Amino acid sequence: MKEDRLKIALIGCGGIAQEHWKGIQRIATRVDVTVVVDTNLESLNGMAAATNAEPFSEIGLALERGDFDAVDIMLPHDLHESAALDCFNAHKHVLLEKPMAHDLPSAERILEASKKVDTVFMIAEQAQYWPDVLKARELMNDGAIGEVISANGNFYDPVSVDSQAPPPWRYSLASSGGGVTIDGGAHWIRPLRMMMGEIDEVIGVAGHHIPRMEGESWSRMLLKFESGTVGTLICQNVAHVAAPADMFRITGTMGELQITSGRQGQLILYNNENPRGRVIMNAVEGKINSYGEEIKDFCEVVLDGKVMAATPEFSLGEMRTALALYKSIKSGSWEKVW
Ligand SMILES: NC(=O)c1ccc[n+]([C@@H]2O[C@H](COP(=O)([O-])OP(=O)(O)OC[C@H]3O[C@@H](n4cnc5c(N)ncnc54)[C@H](O)[C@@H]3O)[C@@H](O)[C@H]2O)c1
Known part of the structure; x- marks a missing residue:
């Protein structure tokens, strides 16, 4: 049975x-x-x-x-x-x-x-199930912003800097393998891949401003996608009060898609028909539920033989992007992701 x-x-x-x-x-x-x-x-x-x-x-x-x-x-x-x-x-x-x-x-x-x-x-990888990202890709496919030119992502991750407590494992390079980019940055790299297609190569810089953290606590990356489009990604640990920033902004020849951050997190379409921006959806609830969605997906693959949303081979892409950034910091050159 x-x-x-x-x-x-x-x-x-x-x-x-x-x-x-x-x-x-x-x-x-x-x-x-x-x-x-x-x-x-x-x-x-x-x-x-x-x-x-x-x-x-x-x-x-x-x-x-x-x-x-x-x-x-x-x-x-x-x-x-x-x-x-x-x-x-x-x-x-x-x-x-x-x-x-x-x-x-x-x-x-x-x-x-x-x-x-x-x-x-x-x-x-819960970002695979973020409804605003899936919808943005659909709008891009439908030509809502014309020909796609570029994408920007901003990942801001608050961290505690309690000097009395032992440093968390993720501050150790041996345990984590890197810093903010290989860790939480993955949740911004996946949507960029979902919306823009596979990343071909990256170049970037990174640095350290969080005490005792061995990996990078900030990075700035330029990305070339296989499609010929380009992107930028900011990964930033913050131990201070941070200003709001778009989570993502996709620019096309006829408009822009914006995914805003925080509690008002919304997908907004700007084009000739919507010069002041049309809110396509509020996605906060969908983002909160995305952990459950990923486990449900796994459960249905096991129980029902469903095809999983993203294979493990595909899921290596975020890690490979971070590792290519680390290589590029040393070489000063563009580095291939795959
Ligand atoms: N998807 C996301 O949004 C997200 C967010 C945070 C962390 N993560 C990932 O989840 C994983 C865990 O991160 P976390 O933030 O929950 O870390 P954490 O430190 O909060 O939890 C890790 C737990 O593992 C336990 N542990 C350590 N060694 C063990 C062992 N040998 N056997 C059994 N338990 C052991 C620790 O006691 C701790 O409770 C990492 O891969 C991290 O990148 C994902």
Whole structure:
């Protein structure tokens, strides 16, 4: 008989796990969280209490004794490979938070291992489900702004600079593999790829202004898309009050699309018919729900054989873009993404 529900283990019960759990309750309602895993007992017990799932302080023990068919891995980047490989070996379906790993060889080993098993492997990237980005692409296809020329993205990510607390793992290059670009920047790189097509090459600069953070805390990148169009992306950690900026702005020969940031987050179309701008949609709710949508997608791939919205090979693109930026900072030249 075809299964109708998916038993999942949440591996890593930190920050993003809270969003995944909300998404499961609101959107991915065919998922049952039966197991939770974390080495930090406070996080583990908190998540066990919220989900009513069986807690384990080690992945190995959970794989040996827990009752689940799939895992949602939400760990520091340098722990992705060992966790994913253990789960593949135990024949579990694997949803793995972005980026696939902290460096390319590790990501390639994960991909190779995923191909040797017949379970599902998907990278969690919620921007794939942002309704304003999907709608913008549709409007661009319909010629709403004429021939597309360029895209700008602005990613501002608040960080805490508590000098008394130990530095978070994402401040360590060995754990994270980079800074703001490879981490949260991924959620801006994916929409740029969805709207503008594949990125061919990048050039950029980056720097450090957050104490104790080894990776870049800001970057500025120029992108050339395979289509011949161009883009810019600002990735910026902020420990101060920041001014509002567009999330995205797409320029064409006949108009512009704007995706505004913050609580009023809207997709707005400017063209001859709409010189003052027409609000196409408010997308805040859709963005909040996108974590649930990605888990629902994963669940339907496993249970119903649905085709996933973005393959793991495609999902390597954000990480490869960040790595190309890092190369370009050293070489001072344009660097290929693929
Ligand atoms: N999609 C998004 O918007 C988004 C946002 C934040 C983080 N992330 C991604 O999610 C992943 C986790 O990030 P986070 O911000 O939740 O980190 P976090 O530090 O808040 O949580 C990680 C958790 O893993 C636990 N842990 C560490 N080592 C472990 C081990 N060996 N076994 C079991 N548990 C272990 C930690 O105790 C912690 O609770 C990363 O890949 C990150 O890039 C995605």
